[in-house]
Structure formats: C-alpha cells, structure tokens
Amino acid sequence: MSHAAPTAASRGPREWTPEQRAEIDKILTRYPTKQAAVMPLLWMAQDAWDWLDLDVMRLIGRTLDIPPSQVHAVASFYTMFKKAPTNKYLVQVCHTLSCALVGADKIVAHLEKKLEVDEHGNSKDGLFTVMRVECLASCGSAPMAQINEHYYEKLTPEIVDQVVDAIRSGRALAEPRKEADQWTFPVS
Numbered sequence: 519m520s521h522a523a524p525t526a527a528s529r530g531p532r533e534w535t536p537e538q539r540a541e542i543d544k545i546l547t548r549y550p551t552k553q554a555a556v557m558p559l560l561w562m563a564q565d566a567w568d569w570l571d572l573d574v575m576r577l578i579g580r581t582l583d584i585p586p587s588q589v590h591a592v593a594s595f596y597t598m599f600k601k602a603p604t605n606k607y608l609v610q611v612c613h614t615l616s617c618a619l620v621g622a623d624k625i626v627a628h629l630e631k632k633l634e635v636d637e638h639g640n641s642k643d644g645l646f647t648v649m650r651v652e653c654l655a656s657c658g659s660a661p662m663a664q665i666n667e668h669y670y671e672k673l674t675p676e677i678v679d680q681v682v683d684a685i686r687s688g689r690a691l692a693e694p695r696k697e698a699d700q701w702t703f704p705v706s
C-alpha cells in the first residue's frame with residue numbers, strides 16, 4: 519500500500535462544494551467581518567485538500583474578498599497550517615525553550631534515525647513527516663510532540679518507539695494515558 523502524499527493534480531479542483539458553501543455561510547454569521555473568518559476557512563480547506571497550496575489560498579481570498587497574500591500571511595504564521603504536502607502522520611516536535619532544555623533535540627534525533635527521514639523530514643516508509651515547531655503550549659509536559667491532532671507529552675526515546683510501532687502496526691492513533699507515572703497507549 520502506498521502512503522504517498524496526494525499530488526496537486528490528484529487533489530481535485532479548488533472550489534467549494536455546495537455543502538462547504540453552506541458551512542461557510544454559517545461561519546460568516548459568527549464574525550464581524552468576512553476577513554475575520556480566515557482561520558476557520560483555512561481549517562476547512564486543509565480538511566478538504568490536506569494542505570494549503572496557492573490555489574487554495576486564492577480560493578479563500580476570493581471567498582472572503584481579501585488578497586491571497588493576506589491569507590498566506592495568516593497561514594504562514596501558524597505551524598498547524600500545512601503549506602506543503604506531508605505524509606499521513608505529521609510529527610511536530612516542539613523545540614522551544616522548555617522542550618529544548620529537557621531533550622527535544624534527542625527526541626528529534628531519535629525520530630529521524632528510527633524513521634530514516636530524508637532532508638524534507640519524510641520517513642522512508644512513507645508514513646511520517648517529522649518537523650520542528652515552536653511552542654505548542656504544553657510546556658509543563660516537555661518534551662512533547664503533536665502527531666496529527668494528538669499531543670504526546672513527557673516523551674522519551676522509549677515512548678517514541680511505542681508510539682511509532684503502534685502506528686506502524688495499524689493500531690489506532692490515540693491519546694496516551696498516564697497511569698502511576700507510566701504512559702500507556704490505547705490500542706484498537
């Protein structure tokens with residue numbers, strides 16, 4: 519089975535579906551101006567097209583009557599918005615001070631070696647993309663990483679191995695549970 523990221527051509531036209539347009543109409547009622555709705559539309563677009571290329575940003579700009587450069591500026595500021603294709607599991611390792619002081623570099627090095635990532639952070643098995651990001655607001659549980667929408671905290675190389683092995687073996691990606699100071703990972 520291939521885990522390759524979708525190519526630009528395979529992602530379909532950058533147009534909203536009628537259902538998405540209806541959702542956008544609802545979203546716009548919650549904001550004082552169209553421009554203020556740029557973040558929810560970025561989320562919607564990322565859900566639809568997996569990552570945000572320039573055509574997607576143009577679409578959002580047209581929808582909100584703002585220049586695409588303004589959409590790009592917001593998307594660029596936030597690391598949770600993907601500006602390039604990634605593999606199925608995006609591993610974002612925080613490398614800001616609290617995490618850096620307790621071993622973020624060691625976690626990244628371990629991931630890079632275990633996953634045999636290339637210069638773009640993509641793993642040899644095509645499942646993971648590893649990147650360093652700024653603070654993810656879980657500083658009290660450093661070092662930490664976010665894999666897709668889930669946080670994994672107080673990481674060690676051993677915990678990284680458990681998580682990666684669970685994902686590789688097809689078990690559900692789920693929040694770890696802490697029991698008696700021991701992190702465990704629910705399996706499906």
Ligand code: FES
Nearest residue numbers: 612617653656657
């Ligand atoms: S410094 Fe890593 S989560 Fe804040």
